[in-house]
Amino acid sequence: MGRQNTAVNATGWHAVIKRWRRNNRGRLNRLLTRLLGTAAPRRRALAPxxxxxxxxxxxxxxxxxxxxxxxxxxxxxxxPTASIDVLIQDVKQKALLESLPGVGRVWVQEKTLTKLFGLARQLRRQHYDLAIDPSGNSTSNRLAMVLSGARQRMGFAGDTQWLRLSHAAPRPRSRHQAEQAVELFAESVDTLALECFDTLAVFPAAAAQAQARQHWDAAFGDADVRRPVIGFFAHATGNKQLPAAWWDDWCRALATRLPGATLVQIRPPGQPANLLEDTVGVSIAELDVLAALMTRMDVFVAADSGPMHLAAAAGIPVVGLFQSTDPAAYAPLGRGCISLSGDTLTGTQAALAVARIAASAQRGDTAREG
Structure with a gap:
């Protein structure tokens, strides 16, 4: 009992200290914003x-x-004449961005202090004309913008925006982070004809497509793959993950509505076994190769997770499952994507949604053949 009370007290003190640090950081940010930062929006033209x-x-x-x-x-x-570089943290995500139109170099933040200083020097040598922070509350993003030495800086204005910005958008109207990033650019820049995009997208290179074909052939061998091909990812972090019983219900309901479908389970790297029987399992660590494999599917089903968004970016209709997060902020953004939450988040409803998407795709194929 004594150890239990000690653990509870430790947890309570940890929460108090965390709240104290957060409140003090907020006070400091507001003070710095009044002295140096950007509390009000600034919309103006970019330097020519x-x-x-x-x-x-x-x-x-x-x-x-x-x-x-x-x-x-x-x-x-x-x-169209600009070269766009990106600074991220995970090298595994690099290939997903490198193949996008207009993207030049994808920098990856180094972990050691020496390499961080080296990266900062390299960034300053690029003489960036504009640095953009598409999030509204990242200290790391703001520091990187300063270290880059860019002569123009773009971000969201606010009472905790302690960085001085040349272009600043008001608090975003959209809840989805992807939409907020586009809104930032549209609301910060004046006298520029914009062509805005509202869906995720990746374009795997030919090498990734070839590797995906090898994974596909290894999974199916000489077997005749029956359509529709339904991909699914049954893993997610924390409360976002649905229980195995939910997936069993979904599988039974799907067998009733699409008895000829081929099910392909995407497993996390290192996950040795499939969650459901009678499904083909594939585990791919390279994200661009996984995206290329997903383009061979007709529908993808997953809880709120990285693979759910990757499938949407690959151009596959996605049925997103939202148990604990808000689809308004994290919905899969792509062609034919839908989100299920609340009372609609059942195996039967998900199977119905998959069947409708598959039927619509089949009608489209028939129309094109005609």
């Missing part, structure tokens, strides 16, 4: 010679990196 752009998103979550793709495509289409 804006050619080199750096987008900073220092976050390791796959979904957050994919949320950059509408902004990157908007930048490339609206500033």
């Amino acid at each position: 010679d804006t050619r080199r752009i750096l987008v900073v998103r220092l976050n390791k979550r796959l979904g957050n990196i994919l949320f950059l793709t509408p902004l990157l495509r908007t930048l490339a289409a609206s500033l």
